Amino acid sequence: xxxxxxxxxxxxxxxxxxxxxxxxxxxxxxxxxxxxxxxxxxxxxxxxxxxxxxxxxxxxxxxxxxxxxxxxxxxxxxxxxxxxxxxxxxxxxxxxxxxxxxxxxxxxxxxxxxxxxxxxxxxxxxxxxxxxxxxxxxxxxxxxxxxxxxxxxxxxxxxxxxxxxxxxxxxxxxxxxxxxxxxxxxxxxxxxxxxxxxxxxxxxxxxxxxxxxxxxxxxxxxxxxxxxxxxxxxxxxxxxxxxxxxxxxxxxxxxxxxxxxxxxxxxxxxxxxxxxxxxxxxxxxxxxxxxxxxxxxxxxxxxxxxxxxxxxxxxxxxxxxxxxxxxxxxxxxxxxxxxxxxxxxxxxxxxxxxxxxxxxxxxxxxxxxxxxxxxxxxxxxxxxxxxxxxxxxxxxxxxxxxxxxxxxxxxxxxxxxxxxxxxxxxxxxxxxxxxxxxxxxxxxxxxxxxxxxxxxxxxxxxxxxxxxxxxxxxxxxxxxxxxxxxxxxxxxxxxxxxxxxxxxxxxxxxxxxxxxxxxxxxxxxxxxxxxxxxxxxxxxxxxxxxxxxxxxxxxxxx
Numbered sequence: 001x002x003x004x005x006x007x008x009x010x011x012x013x014x015x016x017x018x019x020x021x022x023x024x025x026x027x028x029x030x031x032x033x034x035x036x037x038x039x040x041x042x043x044x045x046x047x048x049x050x051x052x053x054x055x056x057x058x059x060x061x062x063x064x065x066x067x068x069x070x071x072x073x074x075x076x077x078x079x080x081x082x083x084x085x086x087x088x089x090x091x092x093x094x095x096x097x098x099x100x101x102x103x104x105x106x107x108x109x110x111x112x113x114x115x116x117x118x119x120x121x122x123x124x125x126x127x128x129x130x131x132x133x134x135x136x137x138x139x140x141x142x143x144x145x146x147x148x149x150x151x152x153x154x155x156x157x158x159x160x161x162x163x164x165x166x167x168x169x170x171x172x173x174x175x176x177x178x179x180x181x182x183x184x185x186x187x188x189x190x191x192x193x194x195x196x197x198x199x200x201x202x203x204x205x206x207x208x209x210x211x212x213x214x215x216x217x218x219x220x221x222x223x224x225x226x227x228x229x230x231x232x233x234x235x236x237x238x239x240x241x242x243x244x245x246x247x248x249x250x251x252x253x254x255x256x257x258x259x260x261x262x263x264x265x266x267x268x269x270x271x272x273x274x275x276x277x278x279x280x281x282x283x284x285x286x287x288x289x290x291x292x293x294x295x296x297x298x299x300x301x302x303x304x305x306x307x308x309x310x311x312x313x314x315x316x317x318x319x320x321x322x323x324x325x326x327x328x329x330x331x332x333x334x335x336x337x338x339x340x341x342x343x344x345x346x347x348x349x350x351x352x353x354x355x356x357x358x359x360x361x362x363x364x365x366x367x368x369x370x371x372x373x374x375x376x377x378x379x380x381x382x383x384x385x386x387x388x389x390x391x392x393x394x395x396x397x398x399x400x401x402x403x404x405x406x407x408x409x410x411x412x413x414x415x416x417x418x419x420x421x422x423x424x425x426x427x428x429x430x431x432x433x434x435x436x437x438x439x440x441x442x443x444x445x446x447x448x449x450x451x452x453x454x455x456x457x458x459x460x461x462x463x464x465x466x467x468x469x470x471x472x473x474x475x476x477x478x479x480x481x482x483x484x485x486x487x488x489x490x491x492x493x494x495x496x497x498x499x500x501x502x503x504x505x506x507x508x509x510x511x512x513x514x515x516x517x518x519x520x521x522x523x524x525x526x527x528x529x530x531x532x533x534x535x536x537x538x539x540x541x542x543x544x545x546x547x548x549x550x551x552x553x554x555x556x557x558x
Contacts, residue, residue: 001172003169004136004165005168006028006032006033008140008169009029009103010033010035011036011176012139013033013071015176016069016143016147016178017068018069019068020430021033021038021039021073022050022053022056023043023072024043024044024048025075027076028162044451045451046075046085047086049072050086050102051424052070052423052426052427053071053427054096054157055410056070056427057070057099057100058410059432061155061214061216063431068431069147069150070101071100071101071102071103072102073103074086075105078108080119082104084117086104090102090127090157091126092412092420093126093156093157094127096413097155098156098157099155099156099157099158101147101157103160104161104162105162105163105165106161106163106164107120109163119161120132123159123161126159127158128154130161131145131160131161132163133161134163137169137174139169140175144179151179153296153297155214183313183314184312184314185318185321186312186313186321187313190312191321194294194309194322195322197266197308198230198266198268198292198322198326199326199335201266201290203265203266204230204268205250205264206224206230206231206268206270207233207235207268207269207270208234208235208270208272209238209241210238211270211315215271215316217271218406220319221241224323224326226334229334231248231344232246233252233257233261233281236280237413239252240405243405248340249344251399252550254551255347256344257550257553258553259347259351261284261553262553266289268292269293269295270318273303274303275303279413279414281552282553286306292309292311293307293310294310294311294313294315294318294322295311296315359372362517364517365543366514366515366517366543367543367546368543369546370517372400372401374521375401375520375524376401378524379436379438384408384435385407385425385429385436386401386410386438387412387425387428388412389418389420389421389439389441391418391445392468392547393445395547397440418447419449421441422453422465436528438466441465441468442467442470443470443471443472443473443492461536464524464537465504466524466539467541468543469495469540469541471494471545472490472491495513495542499540500538501538505538510535510537511539512526512539513539514541514542
């Protein structure tokens with residue numbers, strides 16, 4: 001049977017279980033998606049089309065119902081205005097290692113010299129693979145290859161450029177079959193060498209990265225940590241990979257994390273690239289420590305820090321192999337318990353004391369930590385989703401917010417685009433409709449997301465936007481913390497100038513403006529109640545500027 005390329009792609013997406021596609025028109029595949037009954041979530045710009053699909057892949061990674069791939073479409077071709085706008089979203093997905101499928105219009109044959117902007121070169125810099133569909137009959141081949149790369153090896157975005165969506169081919173000549181994806185198990189000799197070092201360590205530490213979440217290996221991480229009785233820290237993107245009410249959990253950032261990174265003699269890194277300076281820690285005195293790096297990709301071995309031992313393979317298979325090796329050697333007993341849990345609790349309590357104090361503060365304007373503490377009380381942390389915005393809300397929340405389920409909190413950073421919290425909250429609600437979904441933003445992030453707030457109303461997405469409203473880009477200008485690192489470019493219209501609850505309320509949101517600490521929890525509960533009926537909410541909390549949070553450990557710190 002002869003069909004056109006766009007129809008073939010649409011049918012293959014349905015075979016692969018893709019339930020919807022985010023988009024910003026135009027893309028020449030979109031009409032076929034509509035004809036074939038593939039729902040489209042229309043965002044208000046191309047970057048957000050990418051961001052929602054990106055976040056959906058992250059949020060469903062390793063979930064009990066199975067990982068799902070986010071898919072988006074955006075304008076490409078010779079006049080690739082959409083692609084240029086989407087580039088920021090693609091760069092973030094690539095740097096953060098998110099397996100998102102992006103479909104765009106390709107430059108037609110013979111037209112590659114018509115533009116100064118080299119589409120193929122630009123897209124290759126932000127993708128795991130850029131596929132240019134040069135012949136229509138290769139549609140099944142390219143889609144197989146795309147999903148193979150999306151489900152195997154190191155995660156990353158895949159871009160398919162379709163130069164002629166109306167070209168036809170015989171779909172019976174190469175029938176499409178869904179791609180399973182492949183994972184690799186580690187070399188047993190590498191596992192034994194890693195366990196040698198782990199069991200001989202005086203002060204071992206587990207450093208868990210996002211690869212644990214992508215592998216669906218949170219339970220395996222917990223089992224290994226308990227067997228070897230080793231403290232655990234996680235990266236920002238892996239927040240929630242290890243349950244944060246566990247006695248062995250140290251934290252993501254802050255003085256207690258610094259303490260354990262410094263005192264450790266052996267660091268078992270699982271699912272992390274150990275790349276410092278990207279909202280993650282360096283390894284202090286790395287040359288004097290034994291670093292065991294367990295990763296799916298050899299690209300990160302001996303990257304920045306010397307790797308004493310490497311274990312290459314899927315994080316779940318690696319953690320299971322390490323646990324089995326330890327169990328076999330110790331007859332199931334593991335390492336002696338000692339006072340590890342008590343020491344972790346003491347270090348956490350000491351480091352978090354100053355934050356817990358302001359989480360109960362009655363000061364006005366409201367301290368942002370009061371909002372975060374009350375948010376933890378208002379939510380069911382076993383059935384909710386929270387994410388930060390780029391800036392202070394990221395730094396503050398990742399210091400104190402307790403995450404009790406994998407992807408109950410989405411941490412992100414590296415090459416980050418402001419406004420991504422809204423895309424993440426949308427994706428979380430699409431992935432888990434019964435969970436509360438909250439995006440916490442500051443002034444800058446809110447400015448970026450304003451144009452896309454209409455999507456929540458149109459799609460009846462019950463999401464709450466929590467706005468830490470403080471009248472400036474906190475930490476940039478002068479204040480009690482010093483002169484600020486950008487004292488000339490931090491001021492914007494604040495809550496005394498603009499009532500954003502009225503502005504956003506005019507769209508149709510449930511909105512409130514809260515200036516008293518005692519009203520934080522009631523306002524949050526009212527917002528969550530209206531969310532249950534599919535109505536979005538926005539709460540403007542009138543807060544002080546308080547750019548205080550746990551720090552990252554630098555490479556040279558001792």
